Amino acid sequence: MTTTQGLARATPAPAQGRGRRSLGNAQAGAGWLFVLPMVVVLGLFLFLPVVMAAWVSVSDWSGRGAPWGGNVNFVGSKNYVDVLGGQGLAARDFGTAIRNNLYYVILVVPLQTVLSLLLAFMVNKRALRGKSFYRTAFYFPSVTSSVAITVLWLFLFSASGAVNAFLGWFSIQGPNWFADPRGVIHIMLGGGDGPAALQEPALFGISGWEWLAGPSVAMCAFILMAIFTTSGTFMLLFLAALQAIGEETEEAAMVDGASAWQRFWYVTLPMLRPTVFTVITLGLIGTWQVFDQIYTGTQGGPSKTTLTPAYLSYDAAFLSGDWGRGAAIAFVLFGIIVLFTILQRLILGGGDNTGTDRRAQRAEKRARTRAAAQTGGVA
Amino acid sequence: MSNTEAARRHAGESHGVGHVATYVVLTLLAIMYIFPFLVEVANSFKTDEEATLAGMSLWSTNWTTAAYTTLFANSDFALWTMNSVIVTVVVTTGRVFFVSLAGYSLARLRFPGRQAVYLALIAVMSVPAVVLLIPKFLVIKSLGIYDSYAGMILPLLVDAAGVFIMRNFFESIPLAVEEAARIDGAGTFRTFWSVVLPMSRPALMTIIILSFQGSWNELNHFIVSTQSPSLTTLTKGVASLASGQLSSGNQYPIKLAAAALMTIPVAIIFFIFQKRIMNTSGGAVKE
Numbered sequence: 149m150t151t152t153q154g155l156a157r158a159t160p161a162p163a164q165g166r167g168r169r170s171l172g173n174a175q176a177g178a179g180w181l182f183v184l185p186m187v188v189v190l191g192l193f194l195f196l197p198v199v200m201a202a203w204v205s206v207s208d209w210s211g212r213g214a215p216w217g218g219n220v221n222f223v224g225s226k227n228y229v230d231v232l233g234g235q236g237l238a239a240r241d242f243g244t245a246i247r248n249n250l251y252y253v254i255l256v257v258p259l260q261t262v263l264s265l266l267l268a269f270m271v272n273k274r275a276l277r278g279k280s281f282y283r284t285a286f287y288f289p290s291v292t293s294s295v296a297i298t299v300l301w302l303f304l305f306s307a308s309g310a311v312n313a314f315l316g317w318f319s320i321q322g323p324n325w326f327a328d329p330r331g332v333i334h335i336m337l338g339g340g341d342g343p344a345a346l347q348e349p350a351l352f353g354i355s356g357w358e359w360l361a362g363p364s365v366a367m368c369a370f371i372l373m374a375i376f377t378t379s380g381t382f383m384l385l386f387l388a389a390l391q392a393i394g395e396e397t398e399e400a401a402m403v404d405g406a407s408a409w410q411r412f413w414y415v416t417l418p419m420l421r422p423t424v425f426t427v428i429t430l431g432l433i434g435t436w437q438v439f440d441q442i443y444t445g446t447q448g449g450p451s452k453t454t455l456t457p458a459y460l461s462y463d464a465a466f467l468s469g470d471w472g473r474g475a476a477i478a479f480v481l482f483g484i485i486v487l488f489t490i491l492q493r494l495i496l497g498g499g500d501n502t503g504t505d506r507r508a509q510r511a512e513k514r515a516r517t518r519a520a521a522q523t524g525g526v527a
Numbered sequence: 528m529s530n531t532e533a534a535r536r537h538a539g540e541s542h543g544v545g546h547v548a549t550y551v552v553l554t555l556l557a558i559m560y561i562f563p564f565l566v567e568v569a570n571s572f573k574t575d576e577e578a579t580l581a582g583m584s585l586w587s588t589n590w591t592t593a594a595y596t597t598l599f600a601n602s603d604f605a606l607w608t609m610n611s612v613i614v615t616v617v618v619t620t621g622r623v624f625f626v627s628l629a630g631y632s633l634a635r636l637r638f639p640g641r642q643a644v645y646l647a648l649i650a651v652m653s654v655p656a657v658v659l660l661i662p663k664f665l666v667i668k669s670l671g672i673y674d675s676y677a678g679m680i681l682p683l684l685v686d687a688a689g690v691f692i693m694r695n696f697f698e699s700i701p702l703a704v705e706e707a708a709r710i711d712g713a714g715t716f717r718t719f720w721s722v723v724l725p726m727s728r729p730a731l732m733t734i735i736i737l738s739f740q741g742s743w744n745e746l747n748h749f750i751v752s753t754q755s756p757s758l759t760t761l762t763k764g765v766a767s768l769a770s771g772q773l774s775s776g777n778q779y780p781i782k783l784a785a786a787a788l789m790t791i792p793v794a795i796i797f798f799i800f801q802k803r804i805m806n807t808s809g810g811a812v813k814e
Binding site: 183185193214215294298303380471517 | 545546549552553556557560561562563564566567570578579580581582583625626628629631632633636637638639640641644647648651654655656657658659660661662663664665666667669670681682684685687688690691692695714715716719740743744746747750751761762765766768769770777779782783785786787789790793794796797801804
């Protein structure tokens with residue numbers, strides 16, 4: 149080591165300059181070489197696919213031969229118009245899928261955010277014993293596969309399953325969950341066909357009355373499942389943020405005589421704002437992509453009430469051979485996800501970190517990347 | 528001062544009731560989170576009839592392993608497991624290597640176009656996975672790797688979030704050690720391989736855990752990249768069991784046995800690395 153250093157110091161200036169340049173070149177070469185596998189894999193399987201699908205979504209490709217072959221024609225916006233406008237089956241299916249998924253998003257995102265915040269808050273208490281037991285219990289569903297959980301859910305929510313047995317203790321006769329297409333709001337309104345004014349096709353080919361159906365009983369089982377499997381991941385995110393805030397702030401507020409509720413509402417929650425923002429963003433991205441559960445569990449049934457845009461896109465392309473329509477649905481879904489995240493940003497006003505220090509920000513950022521990798525917010 | 532005392536005493540008083548309430552709520556919630564898995568295991572050892580009629584009971588008068596025997600005898604469960612193991616091992620090994628290579632390059636090496644590559648990485652991370660179902664199939668098909676291990680494995684070899692995690696880690700470790708190695712005459716790859724990587728165990732463990740869990744639980748990529756039964760993975764196979772492709776009746780015990788068995792590997796990883804996974808204060812990266 150000493151000899152090398154001695155040599156380096158002894159080398160005359162011009163040679164040193166040349167040496168540095170060749171070192172720079174070597175580093176540039178190595179730099180590209182090191183990122184090359186990443187560039188190739190992500191380029192081939194993320195970037196190129198999007199470009200190809202964009203072409204397919206405006207073509208009449210039927211799944212046979214190459215999508216850019218001679219017998220494939222440009223059809224303009226036809227696939228998009230089929231899906232978004234008109235009264236055809238394609239439009240009605242898409243409208244139904246959007247309605248189903250919209251109720252799913254509206255219910256899952258707030259409930260999982262509130263529940264995971266509550267869990268984090270409770271397991272963060274300093275005096276709590278058995279912390280790691282509780283954390284493990286709440287987090288475990290998050291690491292298991294969606295297929296295994298769906299299989300379990302189909303059993304728990306079967307007609308004579310555990311959930312209905314539990315409801316039976318309170319003399320409630322539970323529904324046959326996964327076979328029940330009735331919308332929850334329709335049930336509350338007492339069924340029937342609804343007022344005549346709502347019978348006309350409204351948005352995306354389905355009537356106002358159908359829009360108002362609410363999530364079907366079957367979809368409610370999936371909603372509960374989503375909350376069950378994601379609350380643990382988001383609990384860890386909130387926990388990271390809570391620990392970054394530290395106890396001092398809380399104690400200062402306590403000294404000022406603030407009640408527990410006041411401390412939570414006026415001190416802790418505002419400081420958690422960036423994390424709440426992250427959880428809602430990841431939640432929105434995740435809940436618009438419901439696929440595995442539907443593929444494993446219901447394939448869109450009963451009566452298409454668990455159909456989601458993601459599953460419909462797969463169904464249209466792989467099962468019905470209508471590739472253009474499938475690709476168009478995928479792009480519309482992409483647009484919806486982008487739109488919702490922008491809307492959320494406008495309403496909640498960004499996730500700017502105000503209260504916490506840099507170290508806390510870094511810890512929070514790390515937790516966020518990990519949560520994103522896990523919830524599928526990241527491809 | 529007396530103010531502080533009052534606040535402390537106040538907090539102490541409310542502690543008793545609030546504390547018990549917290550334990551009650553937490554314990555009830557924990558039961559709700561654990562109970563489904565106990566139901567899963569218990570019912571996989573029952574007869575179909577008993578599971579259908581008394582699914583909530585964790586006890587049975589006639590335990591049986593019939594479901595497990597049938598599962599292995601009448602389905603390709605062993606083959607599915609083998610495929611899942613192959614894919615998971617190769618993907619995890621490959622990912623650790625490629626992801627840390629790319630992360631190191633983006634964090635440390637100066638080369639033209641680095642900023643552009645980094646920005647492209649961020650952009651790519653924002654594309655939702657489900658949107659890529661059809662597109663990925665198109666590319667895999669045109670590359671001629673549809674319905675092969677190559678098609679199942681190659682697209683999963685690099686994940687953008689992993690590169691991001693490694694880049695952030697490498698930026699957080701001090702430069703001095705690498706400089707010393709370079710002065711000793713080690714090339715870029717040698718420095719990376721024998722100096723930087725051994726220092727990166729905490730971050731590498733995070734990558735291993737995430738990619739193991741991710742590829743073991745992966746479903747939709749295998750749906751669009753394979754069709755032959757010989758390449759079916761556990762997720763795809765068990766999903767087909769769920770939609771009732773195995774004889775008549777509910778067959779709940781068989782399905783639950785399959786679900787329980789496929790959960791074991793991730794459960795093992797989870798309990799071994801529990802500290803690391805659940806450690807939120809230190810995070811994945813030691814600083």
